[in-house]
Amino acid sequence: MLTVVPVLPDYPYTLHTLDNGLRVVVSEDHLAPVAAVNVWYDVGSRHESPGRTGFAHLFEHLMFQGSTHVGRNDHFGLISAAGGTLNGTTWCDRTNYYETVPAHHLETALWLEADRMGGLLDALDQQNLDNQREVVKNEKRQTRDNQPYGAWLDLVHTHAWPKGHPYQHSTIGSMADLDAASLEDARGFYSTWYGPDNAVLSIVGDVDTDATLAAVRRYFGGIPAKGAYPPSPPSDLPARIGEEVRLTVPDRVPVPRVFVAYRCPPFGTPEFDALELAAIVLGGGRGCRLYKSLVLDRGLLQAPDGDVTSTWPFVAGATVFIADLPAREGADIGELEAAYHEIAEGLADGVTEAEMERARAVHTSMWLHHLATVDGRADTFSQLTTLFGDPGLVNALLPRQLAVTAGDVAKVAREYLRPDNRVVLVFEPAENAEEAA
Amino acid sequence: MSGLVADRPTPGPPRPWSFPKFERREVAGGRVITCHLPGKPLAVISLVADAGAVTEPAGKEGVAEIVVRALSEGAGPYDAYGFAVAGERLGATWRSHTDWDSLRCGFEVPVGDLVGAAELLAAAVREPHLDEPSLLRVRDERVDEIRLDQSQPGPRAGAAFGSAVWAAGCRYAVPDGGTAETVAALPPDDIRAFHVGGLQPDAVTLIVVGDLDTVDTDAAARAVFAGWIGGRAGTATTVPPEPRVEGRRVVVVDRPGSVQSMLYAGHDGPNRRTPDYVPMTTMALVLGGMFNSRLNYRLREDKGYSYGAFGAFDTRRDAGVFLARSAVQTEVTAPALADAVAEIRTMHDGGATAAELEQARSYRAGVFPINFAGPGAVAAGLADLVVHDLPDDHYDRLRQEVLDVDLDAVNAAAATRLRPDDLVAVVVGDASAVVDELRETGLGPVEVLTDEG
Incomplete structure (x- = not known):
């Protein structure tokens, strides 16, 4: 049996940076009339402050609770009604948000992402925070605390990195820290980390690159750059643990x-x-x-x-x-x-x-x-x-x-x-x- | 923030979409479906057989899954390890699967090696060794796996739900993959007999999906079917599914110290070919199939009881179930269950609103191209056509029916297909913490089972 060398990927793409620092990748793929929109913010649980573990992820939940022009249930509602799917995830190095939509609804997804990138604080309130805090605590119970072997992930974080290292705690965080998270923390986190110059927007699918970039400029171009973000927390450490x-x-x-x-x-x-x-x-x-x-x-x-x-x-x-x-x-x-x-x-x-x-x-x-x-x-x-x-x-x-x-x-x-x-x-x-x- | 655009964009015109064109033909006496998906360098080659769990003899529950796993444990010139390496050196990933109504196996493979993968697939289904040491190992590994699986609250609830909804003796009362007890008791000869009965050339369909421009699909199909002299396909004698008659009740599977309760609530339901399939399943989307569905809204976004709540019909070839499920924190077990049941009753009594229907309709019609995005999903969709004997234009027709379904039909389905007075609820959690309150919900007698897992 002959082994044929597989075809290596050769996907087209363009990279543009808007004046406000938002980096935009567009990659055309016309095989099906769908478009994927994906935003990575360069912030994850690695950037959390001591005593606020789990906060990046809790914050991700708040990003689905409305913004300046988007009602509390509209993020899911509008994408669902468009025939699309959506979600968000948080891990140590990132928070990402994404929609896959029929291609003629591309601008709906862009508009929604822009509105929460630039206007989350208009919708953030104590009721949303309290509700999503309970949801996240149940997420932790469902995926960790009530699962056999569920503690393993947290233990890897605790022991594979030294005390004080930004990976030393897991993304889900602790119940006590989640309980302690305040509205002020949420506002501060957003103001510190969420801006166009700390994000990458990728659009892949049945789209025209020039028209898509024009739409991106329309929806995202007016969001001001923050200009500066805190330096990454120090992460130097010995190459090996040094013991079992x-x-x-x-x-x-x-x-x-x-x-x-x-x-x-x-x-x-x-x-x-x-x-x-x-x-x-x-x-x-x-x-x-x-x-x-x-x-x-x-x-x-x-x-x-x-x-x-x-x-x-x-x-x-x-x-x-x-x-x-x-x-x-x-x-x-x-x-x-x-x-x-x-x-x-x-x-x-x-x-x-x-x-x-x-x-x-x-x-x-x-x-x-x-x-x-x-x-x-x-x-x-x-x-x-x-x-x-x-x-x-x-x-x-x-x-x-x-x-x-x-x-x-x-x-x-x-x-x-x-x-x-x-x-x-x-x-x-x-x-x-x-x-x- | 003045820099934002206030007005929501209006969408452009929808772009046309239809299910990918495919071709049915006969090659070397075998049934073959091919589907060319341009630009998809990873192809799927898969065999679907009418050898699902419902065709298993009584007392042999789980044998189909053992058979499909044993196929790759030594076949033709290969021992188990040789078979694995031969496939993986092609970049081919072996995938096998059984469910209530089918057995499926095959490879995901770069198109350039599709014929090579077909030869391996042929060896697996036609010449598996099924030697005793391998069969015993696969069987015992599977027993361990079931125990590991059942240690999780969801699978444990699923097993308890099946035996609470269906009459003892009908296949649906036991999980489709069997139990640790039924699988552990399978003798090698029974495993071999199920292979002979279930995998015959006239009882299988070969499905090939991917960028097939440069692929000789006839050669792939010949590799599978040419010279395959079948015995007689087994005639499945299944016990017709029959629900239990006790009516509504609550079954608690006791796991002391659980910080959550896994809730499963539902009842039996119609099969895949029910005439009201579209209105019924569209209604279920409003109730529990979308993020903004009533169940998820109530239990998650309103009450914060749960990370998520869902409800759907599972329509199998012979019958089906309606199931609502959620994992909720222990302290709110009874109110969460009561809320879920109340949502089911409200939908049963009053149906959906026009706005809810519009959202469900446009969601469901819109996600067709997303759900059928790759060779794996298209191949699974084609296998479903075979399993449920659906016409070639099924998916395009289904999408149009979804766009056309009206509120009267949806609400008629709510009134007839949801049966809040027949609900069986399973709770996997800490009985000592939840039983008293569950008794007060009035959802029927509460029975507590010791968890054997």
């Missing part, structure tokens, strides 16, 4: 499960590219090393699709490489963990060219899949422009990552997938999870 951090977590769970997190160089570095490929060689897909050994040969690990490892695309100082290892029922958790470490550390001894070919093919398909829809592409244009100032990375990132060699993978494995650089969380079934958790 180990926690045992009793929880109401059906089987033991180990999470391993390694500190590693951030997204944007050659080392991170190599770690992306290492993640596939080690724990991505059913042709990976961990699946072969721990699932097929030894029956220790639950991973029906073979997807065990992942990297987080964080840019400030250091990010993490994660392995998620739920045990098979009856398997010895100590044996599972020991076997895992042996395989993970074994990457440092070398990777075959056949493994690299598989990893490159898998990585290529994942990336093409991610870019296949207009909304996925718009989000990626916004992301790469916000983080690296270069929308062209939508096309250029993959070739760069495909150039990673077997030697590169072994080298990053040697430097980062090692005992003195890992957080190990061991979840164990407990009788009384109430007291345990």
Whole structure:
């Protein structure tokens, strides 16, 4: 069977900067009569102040509660009535807002985004804040506190980064901090971070570039630049943790499960590219090393699709490489963990060219899949422009990552997938999870 | 802020859209559907079989899912690992799936390797080894997975809801993927028998979607069907679905210490081919299918009880369910459930408003091109046509019916398809904290189950 070299992405785009600093990426795609609008603000939970964890995300909710010319329920109402979909997300490095609409409704989406970029404070009130605070607390309960193993994410943040580092707390924040958030905090956060010169707007789909830029100028051009934003909080830290951090977590769970997190160089570095490929060689897909050994040969690990490892695309100082290892029922958790470490550390001894070919093919398909829809592409244009100032990375990132060699993978494995650089969380079934958790 | 534009823009004229053109044909005796989507370099090649959960024999619930997983665990010249590597070196991602009415498997693959992926798919469905060690491993892994899944409140509520709504003995009373008990009890011979009965050349359809300009789809189809001598397709003898008759009641699955309660409330409903499918499902959008729907507005945006609340009909081939669901903080379990039931009753009694209908109609008609944006979604849509025996122009016709549906029809569906007096409610949460208040809601007798999970 011949392997055909897949077609690499070659998406057209233009980048313009308005006088107020708003960067605008437009990419035409006329395959279907739809348009995706995506705004990234360069603010996330990494920019939160002490005692106000979870605030960037709570604030994202307030952005759906109306603005100068938009009523409280109109953001969802108008986009729904247009036949579109919408949402927003917050993570450590970003807050993003997006709509996908039938293309003839493009300007409705632009108008809505502009109105809340420039006029949120006219609609922000205590009632909205109180209501969305409860919604967010229920989001935290639903996704963390009432889920088996739900504490793992917070524990990775707490232990993979040193105290005081901006990634040391998770995006959802703490209940106490959410309770303490005031209307004054919300106004201050908006005034500090939300402005055209701290945002990237991407539009992908069945649009005309010139007409779209004219519309963008019409709706966004009158929003004044803020001119200055606080410097990013300091994020320098040692390249490695320096020791193994180990926690045992009793929880109401059906089987033991180990999470391993390694500190590693951030997204944007050659080392991170190599770690992306290492993640596939080690724990991505059913042709990976961990699946072969721990699932097929030894029956220790639950991973029906073979997807065990992942990297987080964080840019400030250091990010993490994660392995998620739920045990098979009856398997010895100590044996599972020991076997895992042996395989993970074994990457440092070398990777075959056949493994690299598989990893490159898998990585290529994942990336093409991610870019296949207009909304996925718009989000990626916004992301790469916000983080690296270069929308062209939508096309250029993959070739760069495909150039990673077997030697590169072994080298990053040697430097980062090692005992003195890992957080190990061991979840164990407990009788009384109430007291345990 | 003076720099903002005050007036909402008026949209331009809508641009035409129709479901992508596709072609049905027969290749080497097999049924094939191909759909050319220009500019889509990742294609989907998928086989859909009439071998869903409803075709499983009594006591063998979950066998379809075991079969579809076992297909990739050694087939033709490949062992399990060899099969995985052969696909992944093509950049092909194996995807398998079972639901109530179908079994589906295949690859997402760069178009240049589509024929190669077809050869692997052929090996999987025609020549799986189904050797005993592999079958036992897949089965036992699946048992573990079900236990892990059931430890989450949503899946646990779903299982309890099914057995509360449907009479014991009918297939819908047990989750479509089976339970840990039914799956653990499956002997290898029964797994092999289901494979032989369910995957025969005259009982499957091959679907290929993507930029097919340079692809020899006949070669791909021949790879799957040529020389495939079938045995006899199994004749499914399913027990007709039959709801339980107890009427409304509340079932609490006790999880002490839960900080939220998972609420599932609903009843049985009509099947996919019900004549009022469009008015019924449009009504459900107003009730619980959009962000501004009544359930989400009440429980989330008004009360702050929840991160979200939803309601919808699940229309299967034989019958279906109406289900409203939400995860709410423990302290407000009873008032949240009462609010949800009140919204269902209000819709039943009074129907939707003209403005709500207009929003639901335009939303639903508008999202067609968004929902069918890629090969995966189009392939799934085509498989649904096969499963439910729908005409080729179904999606275009459905979109027009959505645009044409009127308030009388929607409100008639609300009055007949919602049955607030027959609601079964499942609550997965801390019984000691919620049972007394649930009794006071008057939503029927409250039964507490110990959580086995």
